[in-house]
Amino acid sequence: MVKIEKLPFPALEVTGTNYTAWVTNMELHLDSEEILGTIKDGNISTSHEKAKAVIFLRRHLDENLTHDYARTKDPLDLWKALKERFDNQKKITLPHALDEWKNLRFQDFEKVETYNSAILRIAAQLDYCGKPVSEAEMLEKTYQTFHKNHYVLQEQYRNCGYTRFSELAVALIIAERNNELLIKNHNARPTGTKAFPEVNATDIKNPEKGNYSYRGRGRGRGHNRGFGRGRGYRFNRNHERSNNPRGRGSNTWNRSDRVKGKETQENPTHKNEKVCYRCGSKGHWSHVCRTPRHLCQLYQESIKGKAKEVNLNEHLVGTTLTTSNTSDFMGDFDKATHQNN
Known part of the structure; x- marks a missing residue:
């Protein structure tokens, strides 16, 4: 494929809108090639210089203009024809x-x-x-x-x-x-506020590498590197088989979970010993009980023999409580409310 030569300045459009800029650029380039005299009246240029000037002029014309002046061989005649046609800008x-x-x-x-x-x-x-x-x-x-x-x-x-x-x-x-x-x-930020301080990069754990370093004593290489079976030792190999961490062939091993499971097997009733004396529910202590006060009062009255046995094994975290036998003590609740009023 023939390489197309890039023009040093835009060609003359067929409408002539860029004629003024085109004339200025053309005169400068013809002068740099030492053939500017070919477009002057009464010039004595050689045929070689005239041919070179005509080729240069035609190369910077629109395709339609090239066809219109295809038979013009003298650069002076071509220059005058273009001036007569577009010099009315x-x-x-x-x-x-x-x-x-x-x-x-x-x-x-x-x-x-x-x-x-x-x-x-x-x-x-x-x-x-x-x-x-x-x-x-x-x-x-x-x-x-x-x-x-x-x-x-x-x-x-x-x-x-x-x-x-x-x-x-x-x-x-x-x-x-x-x-x-x-x-x-x-x-950038509201008036009167300060920019957030930069976070210390050493306090951020890299989630891609995981957290494998735990403090504790035990056999291993180095200090606090997590190698060996020391207290608080934990090993996780690239989080593989994370869907079944307790299954057979799992690469996840947690010593604390193993010890906890062993204690549960030896004493199955160990978990059920945590009973709240305020509400009677199992699974939490009294100092962290969130059961509403009026329900706790009903439970205290029920254990004194003034009401039926209340089942408070299930409760909601917040301000409400879900029980299995709520209808057994709703009558006492209405009675207590009537007395308070």
């Missing part, structure tokens, strides 16, 4: 540029850079059309089109005494960047 561009300059306002742009590009583009078009814009006119256009809420700000910039528009543009861009940074820092 001044008359076309001038009304549009004047209208843009009239409606140009600084407050209509969100970014200063966007406004800077727009005003310089319009000024270049007016200068090409023979209506140059001075630095003072660009400065005054910017001052007069500030937002009405920024009238104090525009007066401050006016009093700075800028003589070139580029100086004002740089000052506005710097102020805009500082304002954005100020808003960013303000919105």
Whole structure:
């Protein structure tokens, strides 16, 4: 496949909208190739220089324009034909540029850079059309089109005494960047609060490696490395077979769980010995009992023989209690409530 050569500047469009920029670029490149004299009247260029200039001109034309001037071999004739066809851009561009300059306002742009590009583009078009814009006119256009809420700000910039528009543009861009940074820092966290302190990385356990180090004495290598069968020893190999940690062939072994299971087998009633004397439930002590007070009073009355036996084996954590024979002491509960009233 033939490698397509990249053009040093855009080709002339068929509509001629970029004719002004194209002419400037073409003259500079022809001069750099020392063949600029081929497009001048009365030139005495050689045939080799003319052929080189024609090839260079055609390479930077739109495909449709290339077909229109395919039989033109003299670069001077091609240059005059293109000028006659597209040199009317001044008359076309001038009304549009004047209208843009009239409606140009600084407050209509969100970014200063966007406004800077727009005003310089319009000024270049007016200068090409023979209506140059001075630095003072660009400065005054910017001052007069500030937002009405920024009238104090525009007066401050006016009093700075800028003589070139580029100086004002740089000052506005710097102020805009500082304002954005100020808003960013303000919105980072509420006013009056401090940033969270950094967490010490040594206090965080790596979840990927697991926690295999436990304190305790026992046989093993090193200090606090978890090797050997010491007190509190625990081994977990990559959490394998985690769905069945107690099953056959499991790689999880916990000495404390094993000892606990052994005690349970030797004394099956050991767990059932924890009975709360306040409510009569099993499984917790009185100092951690969460049974409501009125239900505890009913239980205390029932064990004195004033009510039927109350079954309080099940209770809810919080403010409610679920019993198996609640209906047996609801009558006493209503009686106690009536006495209190």
